Structure formats: C-alpha cells, structure tokens
Amino acid sequence: MSRLMEHFNYLHTIPERGMEEFKTSEYLADCLEQAGYEVTRHVGGKTGVVGVWDSGVPGPVLGLRADMDALTHIIDGVRCARHTCGHDGHSSMVLTAAEEAKAQGLVKKGKLKILFQPAEELSTGAPSMIEGGAIDDVDILIGAHIQPAANVPTGCITPAMYHAAQYMMTAHFHGTQAHGSRPHLGVNAIEAGSLTVQAVAMVHIDPNLSFSVKPTRFVCDNGALNAIPPEAVVSWDMRCEENPAMEEMKEKTTRAIRAAADSVGASVDFSCDGAVPAAEYSEDAIRLISDAVTDVLGKDRLYHPIRLTGGEDFHYYIRHKPSLKAGYFGLGCDTYPGLHHPDMHFKTEYLEDGKNVFVDIVKKVLG
Template sequence: MSRTLEHFNVLHEIPELGFKEFKTSHYIASALEAAGFDVKRNINGTTGIIAELDSGHPGPVLALRADMDALGHIINGQHIARHTCGHDGHSSVVLTAAEETIREGVVRKGKLRILFQPAEELGAGAIEMVEGGALDGVDMLLGFHLRPIEECPMGQAVAAMYYSASATVEAIFTGKAAHAARPHLGINALDAAVQAVQAVNSIHLSPSLTFSAKATRFLCDAGVTNSIPSEARVCWDLRSAENAPMTELKEKVTAALEGSAAALGANVEIAILKEMPAAIIDEDATDIIRQAIISQLGEQALLPAKATPGSEDFFHYLRLCPQIKGGFWGLGANLTPGLHHPDMHFDRDALAIGVRIFKSCIQQVLGE
C-alpha cells in the first residue's frame, strides 16, 4: 500500500524553515534507509540528503529532487513556519516513489539517486547540494512543483514549467540624524529611500521583454516623530523571464539606488540577498516526463508548456552543471488560493498521481 498520505501527514505537521529542517530530514532519511537505499545525511554540513540505489548494471544515473523547507509567516502577530508552497507534498511524492520503486524492482540498469534539499525558499539549498557532490556523475535530473488551480487543475499536468529569474536586492540608506525643526542640519535617509523607490519604478527595459522591479519591504523608524531618520532599509524583488535581461535590470537598479542616495548626500549599501536563474530545460528530459503524464493520465491531461513569473532554485543545479539534462514539470492539485498564501491548500489525492508519474519516468530511463 502507498504511504504517500502517511508521509505527507507527518511532514505537514513539522514545518521547518530553510537549513533548519532537522525533524524533516531525519524522518525522510530514516524512511529511505528502511527502504534499502544507501543514504548520506547532512550534505555539505546542511540538512540535505542523498540516497542512491545501484542496479549493479551499466546505465545512466537518474536523479529526482524534492525540496523540504517551509515558509515563514507572521500570523496573529507571531512568526511561524508553515507549509504554504507544497514542499511537504513534494517530499512525500518523491519519498513514496523511491520506496515503491525499490520494492517493485523497477531499476534494472544504472543508478537511481534521490535528492532531498534544504532551503529552496532561500535560493541557496541547491547550491549547497551541488557543492556537496549531489550531482556528481548524474546524467538526468527531474523535479516538479504543485501548481495553482488557474494554471493546472486536478487530473492534469504540465511537462515543462519555464520559471523566471529572480533577485532580492536590499539597500541600506544612511543619512544624518537631526531634529525635525532643523532639517538642514541632517540628511534624511527616508527621503533618499523614497526617491530610490520612485527611481526604480521608472526603469525601463525593452518592451519586448518580460520583467519587473518593485519595492517589497520598507523599514524606517527614528523612534520619534520629530527627528530626521538616519537609516532606512528597502528591499526590491526583481523578475525576468530570461537570464540575460536580469543582468541589465540589476545594473539599472543599482545605478538608481546609488544616484538617489547621492542626490541627497546620503550613503547606500547594496546587497543581493538571493538569486535564482531562469529555467534551463532539456527536451529529452521533457519528453520522458511527457510520456509519463500521458501513460498515467491520458493524452487529454497533458497541458502545453507554461511560463511562470515565479522562480525556483532547482535551476541552480542546471546552471552549475550544464552537462546534465534537466526536466521540471507541474502537477495539478486544485491548489487554492495560491502558493505562499497562509491558507494554501490542495487536493491531497494529487500526490498519488505525482508518485505514478515519477515512477513512469524511472521505468523509462532505468527499466529494461
């Protein structure tokens, strides 16, 4: 009997933030060891896991990847971790597919490698896994994500999801404190930050490109209302459907921030807190996923390739290891009201479908 819901119910109740997935990692690694996989824990000093099944016969190395971390939310004034991006679902699907594959003797050639990575939401987990040797010798890497209902409803799937590049930019503006009655004696960091927000809003790339740059966090408080604030912190979220325009966008944002500060005599420190590249997807890998979807759900359930402004650190794997054939697909689950929403929920029957699709992919690559 499939343990998909059993795994999901456990993982859903122990949400943990990036690089702190201690209970989650222990549960998954223990289940993989019990199934008969050769398991390595604490990859590169993190909570990451590598599990491998060697058929003992020549053949390719196929890797499946799942992310483990939850998101941080402020709910009723409290900071909590909650699975609102479906990573508990992703982990339960890949874990169950691994268990059933080894139990059913599906792998007849090559090796099956299973990756459970931390900190996808931080944009850093995939990089740590690569540095820890997770992709050494891998020929093909497959991943997936539950999709919002408006993109892909229950019973359907997308063989290729084209994610966008993203970057989070933080700027710390430093001015000079002064009494609000004597503003000429100070440098208002708040003014510099506001000017920077407007300057970034005025940035233009070619109209043929899909991109955005918008302020998403603004922190400034002198502690009193009659003092010129000396510091302001602002974050911007940058998006681009392609990798090359992201480089231009970051350059223009940096210039806008520096110019805004300089115009008022303030200083600014700029840092890129995280980056994720745009999708790099291989057609051979996509064709395997496509055939798996058709075999399990029928031709009518296969949706065309889709582009999303969302980003995924999965594509760091393929950026760092371009020789690997990568595929990334989307699974319909009637997911509402949306990813990262505090009340996100989905039809859990979709998880069993995900297991079947991954098992079909494994059969095509590593079966007889």
Template sequence: MSSVLDFYKYLHTIPELGHQEFKTAAFLADRLEKYGFQVTRNIGGSTGIVGIYDSKQPGPTLALRADMDALGSMVDGVVAANHTCGHDAHSSMVLAAAKELLETNAIQKGKLKILFQPAEEIGTGALSMIKAGVIDDVDIILGQHVRPYQETPMGKAAGAVYYSASTRIIAKITGLTAHGARPHLGINAIDAATAAITAVNAIHLDPALSYSAKATRFICDTSVTNVIPDEANVTWDLRAEKNSTMKQLCEFVEKAILAGAATVGATASVAIVNPIPAAEFDQTIIDVLKKSIIATLGENGLQPDIFTPGGEDFNFFKQYKPTIQAGFIGLGCDLKPGLHHPAMHFNLDALPTGVAILVHATKQILG
C-alpha cells in the same frame, strides 16, 4: 497509493523551517534505508539526505529531487512553520516513487539517486547540496511542484515549469541627521530613499522582455518625530524570465538607486542578496516527462508548458553543472487559494498521480 498518502499525512504534521528539517529528514532517511537505498545524512552540514541505488549495470545516473522545508508564518506574533507551499507533498511523492521503483525491481541500468533538499524557501538548500558534491555524478535531474488551480487544474500536468530568475537588492541609504527645525543642515534619508524608489520605477528595458522591479520593504525610524533621519533601508524584489534579462535589470537598478539617492546629497550602498537563476531545461527530458504525463493522465491531461514569475532553487543544479539534463513537472491538484497562503490546501487524490508520473519517467530512463 496508500503509501504516499500516509507519508504526506505524517509530514504535514511536522513542518520545519529551512535547515531545521530534523524530524522530516530523519523520517525520510529511515524509510529510504528500509527500502534498500544506501543513505547519507546531514549533507553539507545541514539536513540534506541522499539515497543511492546502484543497479551495477552501465547507464546514466538519475536524481529525483524534492524539497523538505516549510514556510514561516506569523501566528499570534510568533513565527511558526507551516507547509503552505506543498514541500511535504513533493517529499511524499518522491519517497513513494522510490519505494515503488525498488519494490518492482524497475531499475535495470545506471543509478537512481534520491535527493531530499533543505531550505528551498530561503534559496540556500540546493546550493548546500551542490557544494557537498551530490550532483557531481548526476546526468539527469527531475523535480516536481504542485500548482495553483488557476494555472493547472486537477487531472492535468505540465511537462515543464519555467521559473523566472528572482533577486533581492538591499540598499542602505545614508544621509545626515539634523533637528527637525533646521532641515537645511541635514540630508533626509526618507527623501533619498523615495528618490531611489522613483528612479527604479522609471527603469524601462525592452518591452518584449518579461521583468519587474519593485520596492517591497522600507525601514526608516529614528524613534522620534522631530529629527531628520540619516539612514533608511530599502529592499527591492526583482523578477525576470531570462537570466540575461536579470543581469541587465540588476545593473540598471543598482545605478538607479545610487543616482536617486545622490539627487538629495545622500549616498547608498547596494547588496545583491540570494539571486536565484531562471529555469533552463533540456528538450529531451521534457519530452520524457510529457510522455509520462500522457501515459498517466491521457492526451488531455498534458497541458502547455508553464511560465511563471515565481522562483525555484532547483535551477541552481543546471547553473552549477551545465551538462546536467534537467526537467521539472507542474502537477495539477486543485490547489487553493494559492501557494504561500496560510490557508493553502489541495486535493490529495493528486498525489498518486505525481508518483505515477515520476515512476514512469524513471523507467524510461533507467528501465
């Protein structure tokens, strides 16, 4: 129990941004080597870490994945790293589980791979690991995330967290500059951007589907106030419970932006940025995780599956290797006031529970 708390207390003091997790990765890699794993560092030219333990007996290859990066928070006008999403907790639990599994000689067949992944928050960390080939031989992959108290209370856990697809669409809207006294000679990019936002807001997909599309950033500044602006940049945040819905939503949003800008004579170029897929899990693995939750917390500790509009780049693993069996646990820990909040905190007593669930699940698969 003390190991996971010690790991967490140290990692919490060295938050690092995506692809810059140098101290974090070094600490995790050093510990894995100490415990008996074959370790590869700097995966994909970044900070990713892979630890392998081969039982030398026939069996599946199971990966336990944890993210390492912190969020960037604005403090006194400067962006500073801050662990406000619990990735330090995730890494601590996976490291403690790895340590316990080898110390107790629990791996009796197959291979155990420990994946410490960079840059989940910016959506590029899982892809860097995938492109480096780390899941080529993986049959099963498990992940875990601490959950807000409103969703999963302390003493409970969910056997599956169904994250939604999330996408950013960025539009550069181009009009025609003119003097403020002669607006008829120009095309106001603000008017065009406003028309594009209104057009996106008017999109209606099947109401039985879960989705949203909303403008979250609008930049237009000529630095003076008597000029018709000729350029605006607008970003939309898109969410959808299913990947098929996201595909349809992106198509509709792109058409709406182009058509909206055109209503005042402007043009627009549209870029889809950092699309993250929705979760697709395997019932066999979900059943394993639920059994482990019940074994750890009792029947009352298992809560229904979670469906969230949040995104998680763990879902790239299944997208890029459809044959991989994936599962993802939601851990209750009395997390308040919410994920990504500058004052986020949670009950550290939940960390040993997360370790126990991972250990139990691994034993079911490789024991």
C-alpha cells in the same frame, strides 16, 4: 498498496522550517534505508538527504529531487511552521516512487539518486546540496510542484514550469544628521530613499519580456521627529523571465539608485536578501516528462508548458552544472485558497499521479 498517503499524513503533521527539517529528513532517510538505498545524511552540512541505488551497470545517473521545508506563519498570534507550499506532498511522491522503483527492480543500468533538499523557501537549500556535491555525477534531474487550478487544470500535468528569476535587493542609505531647523547642513536619508523609488520606476528592459521591479520595504526611524534622519533602508523585489535580462535589470536598478542618492549627497551600499535564477530546461527532459505523463495518464491530461512569475531554487542546479538535463513538472492539484496561504489545502489524490510519473521516468531512463 502505495504508501504515499501514509508518508504524506505523517510528514504533514511535522512541518519544519528551512534548514530545521530534522524529523522530516530523519524519516525520509530511514524510509530510504529500509527500502534498500545507500543513504547519506546531513548533505550540505544541514538536513539534506541523498539516497543512491547503483545498479553496477554503466549508464546514466538519474536524480529525483523533492523539497522538505514548511513555511513560517503567524496564526492566532503564534509563530509556527506549516506546510502551505505542499513540500510534504513532493517528498511523499518522490519517497514512494523510490520505494516502488526498488520493489519492482526498475533500475537495470546506471544509478538512481534520490535528493531531499532543505530550505527551498529560503532559496538556500539547492545551493547547500550543490555545495555537498549532491549533483556532481547527476546527468538528468527531475523535480515537481503541486499547482493551483489557475495554473494547471486539476488532474493535468504540465511538463515544464518556467519560473522567473527573482532577486531581492536592499539599499542602505547613509546621509548626515542635522537639527530639524538646519536641513541645509544635513543629508536626509528619506529624501535619498524616496528619490530612488522614483528613479527605479523608470528602469526599462525589453518590454517583450515579462518583468517587474517594485519597492517592498522602506524603513527610516531615527527617533527624533525634529531632526534630519541620516539612515534609511529600502528593499526591492525584482522578477524577470530570463537570466540575462535580470542581470541587465540589476545593473540598471543599482545605477539608478546610486545616481539618485548621489544627487542629494547620500551614499549607499547594497545587500542581497535572496535570489533564484530563471528556469532553463533541457528539451530532452521536457520530452521525457511528456512521454511519461502520456503513458501514465493519457495525452488528454498532458498540459502545455507554462510561465510563472514565482521563483524556485531548483534552477540553481542547472546554473551550477549547465550539462545537466533538468526538468520540472507541475501537478494540477487545485491548491486552494493559494500556495503560501495559511489554510492552503489541495486534492491529495492527485499525488498518486505525480508519483506514477516519477516511477515511469525511472523505468524509461534506467530500465
């Protein structure tokens, strides 16, 4: 009898924010230890967990990765953590797959490595695991995410979710304070900021690619309404389906902001508020997942690869280690009303399918 729902029902009741997954990581580490894995806690300095099952026979190192963090919501005026992106489901699938692989003695060669990473929502979890050396010896890394019916038909699995690159940038504008009656002696940070909003709207990259860049914050409040404001902050969210084009977009956006600010005499400096690279999958990994889905669920439930404008910090692993064969599948679970919605719920019965695909991948790679 699968323990998947037992794990899920417990993890669902203890949602914790990124880098604060104390109870969650402890539970996952304890269960892995009980199943016979050699467990390392606090990987990357915080809450990351790695479990290893080394067969002692030469062979590939297969990593299964799940994220653990919940999101912060304000519900009835109270700030709280809630699992609205399904990471409790991902951890339950990977943990149960690890337990079942062990119980069935599926690893006959190489090494199986289970990675529970913190803080996917903050985009800092995967980098912290990399920092902790979690993927140094990993050859193949597989992750997964539950999906709404609009992306993946319920009960089906896509073998590749091509997430977009995302970059969140903030520009800090510095002008010159002046009395409201003497605007010619000041540099108005609102004017600098608003000009740059226009300038960035004219940034172009190859229109064959899907991309967007739009302002998401404009803050300027210097107190007095009869004075020229010298400071303003504007943020942009950028998305692009390919990494090289994202670099081009960042460069052109930065140039447009500098030039527009300069045209009214303001200076500007920049900060990055989060970024993730776009997906770059290995054909071998996509084939591996497709074969597993076909064998476990039948070819009718194998959906085609999809492109998404959302980001995912899983792609830092491939960026860090280009030789890594990485794959990431999407599980059609009818997440509703939508991921990140405070009332998000989904058809949990399909988690069992995702778990079985993970188990089959272990069998195929290490059996």
